[in-house]
Amino acid sequence: MSTSPDHATAVDPALADRLPALREQYAALQARGLSLDLTRGKPSAEQLDLSEPMLSLPGEGNHTSASGTDVRNYGGLAGLPELREIFAELLGVPTDQLLAQDNASLRLMYDCVVQAMLFGAPGGDGPWSASDGPITFICPVPGYDRHFAICEELGIRMVTVPMTPDGPDAEAVAALVAEDPSVKGMWAVPTYANPDGSVVSEAVARRLVSMPTAAPDFRIFWDNAYAVHHLTEHETKTANAIELAAEAGHPDRVLMFASTSKVAFAGAGVSFLASSPANIAWFSQHLSFRSIGPDKVNQLRHALFFGDAAGVRAHMAKHREILAPKFEAVTSILTERLADTGVATWTDPDGGYFVSVDVVPGTASRVVELAGEAGIKLTPAGATFPYGDDPQNRNIRLAPSMPPLDEVRVAMDGVATCILLAAAEAVTS
Numbered sequence: 001m002s003t004s005p006d007h008a009t010a011v012d013p014a015l016a017d018r019l020p021a022l023r024e025q026y027a028a029l030q031a032r033g034l035s036l037d038l039t040r041g042k043p044s045a046e047q048l049d050l051s052e053p054m055l056s057l058p059g060e061g062n063h064t065s066a067s068g069t070d071v072r073n074y075g076g077l078a079g080l081p082e083l084r085e086i087f088a089e090l091l092g093v094p095t096d097q098l099l100a101q102d103n104a105s106l107r108l109m110y111d112c113v114v115q116a117m118l119f120g121a122p123g124g125d126g127p128w129s130a131s132d133g134p135i136t137f138i139c140p141v142p143g144y145d146r147h148f149a150i151c152e153e154l155g156i157r158m159v160t161v162p163m164t165p166d167g168p169d170a171e172a173v174a175a176l177v178a179e180d181p182s183v184k185g186m187w188a189v190p191t192y193a194n195p196d197g198s199v200v201s202e203a204v205a206r207r208l209v210s211m212p213t214a215a216p217d218f219r220i221f222w223d224n225a226y227a228v229h230h231l232t233e234h235e236t237k238t239a240n241a242i243e244l245a246a247e248a249g250h251p252d253r254v255l256m257f258a259s260t261s262k263v264a265f266a267g268a269g270v271s272f273l274a275s276s277p278a279n280i281a282w283f284s285q286h287l288s289f290r291s292i293g294p295d296k297v298n299q300l301r302h303a304l305f306f307g308d309a310a311g312v313r314a315h316m317a318k319h320r321e322i323l324a325p326k327f328e329a330v331t332s333i334l335t336e337r338l339a340d341t342g343v344a345t346w347t348d349p350d351g352g353y354f355v356s357v358d359v360v361p362g363t364a365s366r367v368v369e370l371a372g373e374a375g376i377k378l379t380p381a382g383a384t385f386p387y388g389d390d391p392q393n394r395n396i397r398l399a400p401s402m403p404p405l406d407e408v409r410v411a412m413d414g415v416a417t418c419i420l421l422a423a424a425e426a427v428t429s
Helices: 013-031 045-049 052-056 081-091 105-119 145-153 170-179 202-210 241-247 277-290 296-306 309-338 364-373 405-428
Strands: 036-038 098-101 136-141 157-164 183-188 219-223 254-259 271-274 344-348 355-359 376-378 395-398
Touching (some): 036 405, 081 254, 081 271, 081 296, 098 277, 105 145, 105 183, 105 277, 136 170, 145 157, 157 170, 170 202, 202 241, 219 241, 241 254, 309 344, 309 355, 309 405, 355 405, 376 395, 376 405
Parallel strands (some): 036 376, 183 219
Antiparallel strands (some): 344 355, 355 395
């Protein structure tokens, strides 16, 4: 991941003189009557079409797994072994410490938090909800709005730490967990983080899994959503947090999540939870009251379609061919329109689904407003912070995956105009 040159204190003073021209450009943009959407990281129809052959699987009469299980029937709470083996290799975890479930890893995250709230977690002293005072989670920012929404839904207090190119600020995290037993968890997207594309380094991962914590049942919610979502031929690898945690004497600290939502069909994928044997037993015990087994027909469909881990990698190379030009369009247009103006910096990620843009402080909401009024929908300003509150009102998340490439180019040229106009308004106000 790289960023554009640091601009933060050097807005081009000539920008004020460009205000009339920028208003004319913006009026022309509005006159185009656009209807474009860069709000969420959804796969495009072209990407979804890559998995279309999966719909013919497992095929008539082919409803028996490798172990002889009739996938049409009840049971198999842990998921199909052959699919777990494929993704255990991709995620770097033992197969017997990996569960394969239904389509949404977000549901697994929510369930883990709820189970800890209601019943407690291994190594703890009872339900989190029985604690005196609020439960606290650490939220690296900018971050993923759905992580924050889980906390907000369940009344969990959120405190922020900054993201760095190597992941969350580990020393800031360590300071928060050392003395406060209410700090029970933290969120982390280790590979191509949402939205800034950063990758957790091994040094940061080691610090996070080994640091002393006041809460004995502190958990890292390791959302490895983009583990195989590369935008270059170089396949970035993150540190094996589960293995490192076991080596550090804290085997239960990490709960890893992943899914095939942006690998095959976004609404009909398979989700995964990997962790220590104790955590897997804990989750499975409570899961057994909620489920009599996941959709094994769909899991067999995935196993047959991919075949093995190499099959997944080959499939994701096809995704890369579709996605990489869109991300190149985002960064090239931002560079062409905004370089040397001092109005924005942006990430140039090696994978994942997002580009993070920092604009002139105080103008992000205005940029989103201008874009919306010109027919370009952006994620709301503040969405990458807890409670939707970006204290500096400067971060915007761009999601270029879903629109066709030509629309991405049009949208990004419009976004650049909105960034410039908002900045010119700010310097002249």
